[in-house]
Amino acid sequence: MSSFEQSFAKSLEQYAELVVRVGVNIQKGQDLLVTAPVETLEFTRLVVEKAYAAGANYVQVDLEDDTITRSRFEHGSDDSFDYYPAWKGDMMERFAEAGGATLTIKVPDPDLYNGIEATKVSRATKAAAEARKGYAKYTRNHEISWCLIKAPTKAWANKVFADIPEEDRIRVMWDTIFKMNRVDGGDAVQNWKEHLETLNKMSELLNQKNYKSLHYRAPGTDLKIELVNNHIWGGGGSENKQGVYTVANMPTEEVFTMPKRSGVNGYVSSTMPLNLNGQLVDQMRITFKDGQVVAYTAASGEEHLKNLFSTDEGARYLGEVALVPHHSPISNLNRIFYNTGIDENASCHLAVGSAYPFNMKDGTTMSNEELLKHECNVSLTHVDFMIGSAELDIDGELQDGTIEPLFRKGNWAF
Amino acid sequence: MSSFEQSFAKSLEQYAELVVRVGVNIQKGQDLLVTAPVETLEFTRLVVEKAYAAGANYVQVDLEDDTITRSRFEHGSDDSFDYYPAWKGDMMERFAEAGGATLTIKVPDPDLYNGIEATKVSRATKAAAEARKGYAKYTRNHEISWCLIKAPTKAWANKVFADIPEEDRIRVMWDTIFKMNRVDGGDAVQNWKEHLETLNKMSELLNQKNYKSLHYRAPGTDLKIELVNNHIWGGGGSENKQGVYTVANMPTEEVFTMPKRSGVNGYVSSTMPLNLNGQLVDQMRITFKDGQVVAYTAASGEEHLKNLFSTDEGARYLGEVALVPHHSPISNLNRIFYNTGIDENASCHLAVGSAYPFNMKDGTTMSNEELLKHECNVSLTHVDFMIGSAELDIDGELQDGTIEPLFRKGNWAF
Numbered sequence: 001m002s003s004f005e006q007s008f009a010k011s012l013e014q015y016a017e018l019v020v021r022v023g024v025n026i027q028k029g030q031d032l033l034v035t036a037p038v039e040t041l042e043f044t045r046l047v048v049e050k051a052y053a054a055g056a057n058y059v060q061v062d063l064e065d066d067t068i069t070r071s072r073f074e075h076g077s078d079d080s081f082d083y084y085p086a087w088k089g090d091m092m093e094r095f096a097e098a099g100g101a102t103l104t105i106k107v108p109d110p111d112l113y114n115g116i117e118a119t120k121v122s123r124a125t126k127a128a129a130e131a132r133k134g135y136a137k138y139t140r141n142h143e144i145s146w147c148l149i150k151a152p153t154k155a156w157a158n159k160v161f162a163d164i165p166e167e168d169r170i171r172v173m174w175d176t177i178f179k180m181n182r183v184d185g186g187d188a189v190q191n192w193k194e195h196l197e198t199l200n201k202m203s204e205l206l207n208q209k210n211y212k213s214l215h216y217r218a219p220g221t222d223l224k225i226e227l228v229n230n231h232i233w234g235g236g237g238s239e240n241k242q243g244v245y246t247v248a249n250m251p252t253e254e255v256f257t258m259p260k261r262s263g264v265n266g267y268v269s270s271t272m273p274l275n276l277n278g279q280l281v282d283q284m285r286i287t288f289k290d291g292q293v294v295a296y297t298a299a300s301g302e303e304h305l306k307n308l309f310s311t312d313e314g315a316r317y318l319g320e321v322a323l324v325p326h327h328s329p330i331s332n333l334n335r336i337f338y339n340t341g342i343d344e345n346a347s348c349h350l351a352v353g354s355a356y357p358f359n360m361k362d363g364t365t366m367s368n369e370e371l372l373k374h375e376c377n378v379s380l381t382h383v384d385f386m387i388g389s390a391e392l393d394i395d396g397e398l399q400d401g402t403i404e405p406l407f408r409k410g411n412w413a414f
Numbered sequence: 415m416s417s418f419e420q421s422f423a424k425s426l427e428q429y430a431e432l433v434v435r436v437g438v439n440i441q442k443g444q445d446l447l448v449t450a451p452v453e454t455l456e457f458t459r460l461v462v463e464k465a466y467a468a469g470a471n472y473v474q475v476d477l478e479d480d481t482i483t484r485s486r487f488e489h490g491s492d493d494s495f496d497y498y499p500a501w502k503g504d505m506m507e508r509f510a511e512a513g514g515a516t517l518t519i520k521v522p523d524p525d526l527y528n529g530i531e532a533t534k535v536s537r538a539t540k541a542a543a544e545a546r547k548g549y550a551k552y553t554r555n556h557e558i559s560w561c562l563i564k565a566p567t568k569a570w571a572n573k574v575f576a577d578i579p580e581e582d583r584i585r586v587m588w589d590t591i592f593k594m595n596r597v598d599g600g601d602a603v604q605n606w607k608e609h610l611e612t613l614n615k616m617s618e619l620l621n622q623k624n625y626k627s628l629h630y631r632a633p634g635t636d637l638k639i640e641l642v643n644n645h646i647w648g649g650g651g652s653e654n655k656q657g658v659y660t661v662a663n664m665p666t667e668e669v670f671t672m673p674k675r676s677g678v679n680g681y682v683s684s685t686m687p688l689n690l691n692g693q694l695v696d697q698m699r700i701t702f703k704d705g706q707v708v709a710y711t712a713a714s715g716e717e718h719l720k721n722l723f724s725t726d727e728g729a730r731y732l733g734e735v736a737l738v739p740h741h742s743p744i745s746n747l748n749r750i751f752y753n754t755g756i757d758e759n760a761s762c763h764l765a766v767g768s769a770y771p772f773n774m775k776d777g778t779t780m781s782n783e784e785l786l787k788h789e790c791n792v793s794l795t796h797v798d799f800m801i802g803s804a805e806l807d808i809d810g811e812l813q814d815g816t817i818e819p820l821f822r823k824g825n826w827a828f
Contacts, residue, residue, distance in 0.1 A: 028491075031499050038452060038477055048482050052489035058499050059486065063452055063477040067459050072473065075466035077442075085445050085472050087512055091505035098501055 007185070008171075011178045016046035018181065018188045018250075020054055022237075023147035024103045025246045028055030030145075031100040038063040040105055040151040047103065066109050066155065069278075072124070073116045081123040089131030096138035099242065101145035109155035110338040112278030121279060122307030129311070129380035136380075141357050141364040143241045148341055149250045150177050159338050180251040180330055180342065196247070199236030203255050206233040206323075211396040214321065214406065216268065216348075218392040220285060225321055225350075226263025228375045230361035233257045241364070253330060253345040256322035258359035261375040262291040264318050272347060272386040275338045279304040284385065291317050293352070308352070314379025320351035320359075326390050326410025340384050347388030348407070353381035421599070422585075425592045430460040432595065432602045432664075434468055436651075437561035438517045439660045442469030444559075445514040452477040454519055454565040461517065480523050480569065483692075486538070487530045495537040503545030510552035513656065515559035523569035524752040526692030535693060536721030543725070543794035550794075555771055555778040557655045562755055563664045564591050573752050594665040594744055594756065610661070613650030617669050620647040620737075625810040628735065628820065630682065630762075632806040634699060639735055639764075640677025642789045644775035647671045655778070667744060667759040670736035672773035675789040676705040678732050685761060686800040689752045693718040698799065705731050707766070722766070728793025734765035734773075740804050740824025754798050761802030762821070767795035 001009065020026055032051050036044040041063065048059050073081075113121050129136070138144045152173035161169040178184070182191035213226040235255035237247040270284040281301035287294050293316040298305050309316050324331070324347055331346035355377045357363030363371065368378045394407035405413035415423065434440055446465050450458040455477065462473050487495075527535050543550070552558045566587035575583040592598070596605035627640040649669035651661040684698040695715035701708050707730040712719050723730050738745070738761055745760035769791045771777030777785065782792045808821035819827035 029494075031501075038455060041452060041479060045479070045481050045485065048485050049489050052486060052491075055491060057490075057494045057497050059482075060499070060502065061479070061482050063479070065455060065459070065475070065477070068462050068473075068475050071459065071462050072466060075463050076471075077466075077469060080443075080471045083471050085474070085509075085512065085514075087445075087505055087508035087514070088474065090508060091501055094501035094504060095499075098499065100499075100501070 008174070011183050011185070012043060012174070013046060014183045014188050015178060015181060016043065016050045018183060018192065019103060019147060019149045020047060020050040022189055022192050023149060023247050023250050024101045024145050025244050026051050026054045026056050026101055026145070027244060029057050030055070031095065031098060032056045032059045033062065033095060033100055033102045034059060034104075035062045035064065035102070036105040036151070037107060037153050038065045039153045043151050044105070051103075066112055070112055070116070073113065073120045078120075081120045082127050084124070084127040084131040086131060089133075089135065092132055092135035093138075096135050096144050099144065101147075103147050103149065105151045106148050106341060107150055107153055107156045107339055108275060108278045109153065110159050110273075110275045110278065110280050111155065118279060118303045118307055121277075122304070122310070125277065126311050126380065133380065140354060141241070142238065143364075145240055145242070145244055145246045147246060147248055147250060150339065150341060152177065156339070160335060176333065192247070196236035199252070199255060203233040203235045206255060206257070209396060210399060211406075212399050213263070213397040215395040215397065215403075216266075216387070216392065217394075218269070218387070218389055220269030221267065221387060221392070223264070223266035223268040223288065225318065226260040227321070228258045228260045228360050231257045232359050232361060234356075234359060238358070249341055249345075251330060251342065251345050253328040254322040254324045254349075256320055256359070258355045258363075258376060259318040259321045259350075260291070261317050261372070261377045263375070264288040264291045268350065268387050270385050270387060271389045272336055272343050273338060274301075274383070274385050275340060276301075276304050276308065276383065280338070281305050288318070293317070308381065308383060311353070311381045312379055314377050315353050315381050317352065317377045317379070318350055319353045319355035319377040319379065319382055320384065322349045322351075322384070323394075323407070324348050324388060325407075325412050326388055326392070331388075343386050344384045347386040348392060348394075349384045349386045349388065351382055351384040353377070353379040353383055422588070425597050425599070426457060426588075427460060428602050429592060429595060429597045430457065430464045432597060432606065433517060433561060433563045434461060434464040436603055436606050437563060437661050437664050438515045438559050439658050440465050440468045440470050440515055440559075441658060443471050444469070445509065445512060446470045446473045447476065447509060447514055447516045448473060448518075449476045449478065449516070450519040450565070451521060451567050452479045453567045457565050458519070465517075480526055484526055484530070487527065487534045492534075495534045496541050498538070498541040498545040500545060503547075503549065506546055506549035507552075510549050510558050513558065517561050517563065519565045520562050520755060521564055521567055521570045521753055522689060522692045523567065524573050524687075524689045524692065524694050525569065532693060532717045532721055535691075536718070536724070539691065540725050540794065547794065554768060555655070556652065557778075559654055559656070559658055559660045561660060561662055561664060564753065564755060566591065570753070574749060590747065606661070610650035613666070613669060617647040617649045620669060620671070623810060624813060625820075626813050627677070627811045629809040629811065629817075630680075630801070630806065631808075632683070632801070632803055634683030635681065635801060635806070637678070637680035637682040637702065639732065640674040641735070642672045642674045642774050645671045646773050646775060648770075648773060652772070663755055663759075665744060665756065665759050667742040668736040668738045668763070670734050670773070672769045672777075672790060673732040673735045673764075674705070675731050675769075675786070675791045677789070678702040678705045682764065682801050684799050684801060685803045686750055686757050687752060688715075688797070688799050689754060690715075690718050690722065690797065694752070695719050702732070707731070722795065722797060725767075725795045726793055728791050729767050729795050731766065731791045731793070732764055733767045733769035733791040733793065733796055734763075734798065736763050736765075736798070737808075737821070738762050738802060739821075739826050740802055740806070745802075757800050758798045761800040762806060762808075763798045763800045763802065765796055765798040767791070767793040767797055
C-alpha cells in the first residue's frame with residue numbers, strides 16, 4: 001500500500017469505529033440493523049466487523065440496490081404501489097421492541113426516479129410509512145438507538161462533484177465525508193466529544209432564552225414561527241430511553257426544537273434543492289397561515305411537493321425548527337450535496353411533518369391526541385428543507401415580548 | 415454486443431424467466447423474497463424485473479455477503495453464537511402466513527469457514543433452525559411456494575473449475591447452469607414441461623410398485639432401508655397447498671420418498687464430498703441400526719458430521735431416500751460441484767434429519783407427535799448426502815416379499 005492508501009484505509013477504519021461507537025453507540029448483546037447501498041459494501045463490512053468487536057449480538061445487513069428499488073416502479077402493476085408488506089412493518093416494530101439499534105447509510109440518488117410517474121413513488125412512500133408507524137414511534141420518541149450516516153455511491157458522487165474528473169469523485173467524496181465527520185487523522189472520538197459539547201452548550205443557552213417565537217427575514221422569506229410551550233432545544237447527541245447516549249445524524253451541526261403547530265405565519269423560500277428520496281424539488285416558496293401550508297410553488301418538482309403535502313394533514317404543518325450558522329464547516333465547503341442529511345447541516349432549516357416529541361417536556365409520554373392538544377405536530381412524514389443563507393436574519397421574541405437579534409447575515413448574532 | 419454476448423444475455427433472461435414462472439411460479443399479488451449472494455446482483459436484478467412483470471406485489475431482496483457472514487464468527491463474542499433474533503424468525507413465519515413465496519440462490523463457498531471453530535457455526539445453525547421452526551413447517555409441508563436455484567460466485571466457480579483458466583470460470587459456470595436447467599436456446603419452459611412429465615411418470619411407477627424396502631449394495635455400502643407405509647414418491651414439481659404448481663429445486667433429476675424412521679440397517683459410504691453450508695465433509699461412512707446412526711467416520715470434516723448429528727435426535731435418523739440414475743445429465747458432466755443442490759441431482763442420495771410430510775399419505779395434516787408415530791422422522795435439520803456411483807445396485811422388495819432389481823450399475827434396472 002502507498003502511504004496515501006494507508007492513510008485512506010486508516011481514515012475508513014476510524015470512521016467505521018466512530019459511527020459504531022459514537023453514532024449508534026452499540027451496546028454489548030444488542031442487535032444491529034445496518035442498511036446500506038450495495039455499492040458501499042467494503043465500508044459496510046468494516047462497520048459489521050467493528051459492531052461485532054464492540055459486542056453486538058447479531059448484525060443484520062440490508063444491502064439496497066437502486067436498480068432494484070426502481071424496478072418496482074418500472075415493472076410493478078399499478079395496484080401494487082399502495083401496498084407495503086405488513087410482515088415487514090411488523091418485523092421492524094418487533095426489532096425495536098427487542099431493543100435493536102439501526103445504522104443507516106442514506107444517500108439516495110437524486111435522479112433515481114427520473115421518468116417515473118411521481119404519484120407511484122409517493123403512494124409507495126405513504127404505504128411504507130403507514131405500515132411502519134409502530135416502528136416510527138420508537139425512533140421519534142428516541143426509545144431506541146438509531147444513526148444516519150453517509151458513504152459515497154457513484155450516482156451521488158457524480159451529481160455532487162460533476163466539476164472534477166470522474167475517476168476522482170468517489171475518493172473526493174470520501175475525503176469530504178471524513179472532513180465533515182471530524183475524521184482528521186487525530187482522535188476522531190475526542191473531536192466529537194468536543195463538538196457535541198459545543199452543540200449541547202448552544203442548546204442550553206437557547207433553553208434558557210425560552211423564546212416565544214422566531215421571526216425569519218431574507219429575500220423571499222418573511223416568516224414568524226411560534227415555539228410550543230415547554231419546548232426543548234436539542235443538538236449533537238442525546239440519551240435515549242435505554243439510557244444510551246447516541247448521535248442520530250452524522251455529520252450534525254444543528255440545534256433544533258419544536259414549532260407550535262398552529263403558530264406559523266408568513267412565507268419562506270428554500271435556498272437549496274431538496275432530494276425527496278430520489279425526487280428533486282428546487283426553489284420552493286411556501287406560505288403558512290395559522291400553521292398550515294396554504295400555498296406553495298417550486299421552480300421544479302412542484303408535483304413532488306404536492307404529493308408530499310397530500311400524505312396526511314400533518315404533512316402540511318411544521319414539525320421542526322433548526323438553526324445552523326452559515327459559516328458552519330459544511331456550509332464553508334460551498335457545495336450542494338443533494339442530500340438532506342448533509343445540506344441541512346450547512347443551513348438553517350425547517351421540516352414539515354411530524355415533530356420529535358422529545359423536543360417538548362413530557363412529549364415522549366403523550367399519545368398522538370395529547371401531542372396534538374399540546375400543539376405538537378403528528379404525521380407519517382418528516383421532511384427537512386433548507387432556508388439558510390448569508391442574507392438570513394432571525395429575531396427572537398422573549399416571553400416578556402422583548403425582541404432580540406438571534407441570527408444576522410446567516411450567523412449567530414451573539 | 416457480440417453475438418456471443420447476445421446469446422449469453424438471452425440465456426440469462428430465459429433463465430430468470432424460467433425460475434420466476436416455472437420454479438417459484440409467482441402469482442399475481444404475491445410477495446416474493448429473493449435471497450441471493452451479492453455477487454449475483456446483475457442476475458438478481460433480472461429476476462426482480464421478471465417477478466414484477468409476472469405480477470408480484472412486492473419483491474424483498476436479501477443480498478448476502480460471505481465476508482459479512484464470516485465476520486460474525488471472526489469478531490462476535492462466544493456467547494452470541496447460540497443466539498438468533500426472534501424478530502427475524504417471526505418475520506419469516508408471518509411472511510409465510512401471508513402466502514409469500516421464496517426464491518433462493520444457494521451456492522455456499524465450500525471453504526467459507528476454513529479456520530473457524532466448527533462448533534461456532536453449528537451452534538449458530540442450530541439456533542437459526544430453532545428460531546425458524548415455525549417458518550420451516552410452511553416449507554416442509556409445502557404450504558408456500560419456494561424454489562432453490564443456482565448462480566455463479568467467484569469462490570464457488572474457483573473451487574469447481576480450478577482446472578480451467580481463472581478468467582473463464584464464471585462464464586463456464588453460467589453455461590453449465592444453463593445446460594443443467596435446460597436453457598438451451600430453445601423454449602426452456604417447454605423443455606421443463608417435458609422433463610417434469612418424465613419425472614412424474616417415474617414417481618407414478620414407483621408409487622404403483624409400493625416397495626416395502628430398498629437394499630443398497632456398492633463398495634463400502636450394504637444398507638437396507640424400509641419405506642414407511644403409505645409412502646408417496648415425488649419428483650420434479652408438485653402442487654403446494656395454495657394449489658400452485660412449483661419446482662422446489664432447479665435443477666432437479668431425482669425421485670424421492672420417505673424412509674421408515676426405525677427401519678434402516680447396515681452401512682453406507684458417501685461418494686462425493688458434502689458441503690455443509692461452508693464446511694466440507696469427505697468420504698463418510700455411516701452405520702445405522704434400527705434407523706439410528708450408531709457409528710460414523712469421515713476422511714475429513716468428521717467434526718462437522720459430529721456437530722450435525724448433535725443437532726437433535728432426529729438428526730441421527732434418515733428423512734429422505736432419493737434415486738437418480740448415474741447417467742443423469744448432471745452426472746454426465748463428470749464434475750463435483752461442492753453444492754448439494756446440484757450434486758444430489760447427479761447421484762442417488764439420502765438425507766438425515768426431517769422427512770417431508772408430503773411424502774406420506776395425510777402427512778401434512780399431522781402434528782410432530784403423529785408424524786413420529788407413523789415413522790416419519792422429525793428434526794430441525796435436513797442434510798442430503800450423495801451415495802450414488804456406477805457400482806451401485808439397488809434391489810426393491812415388494813409387499814409380497816418378492817425381490818426385484820431396481821438399480822444396476824448405478825442406473826435404473828427397468
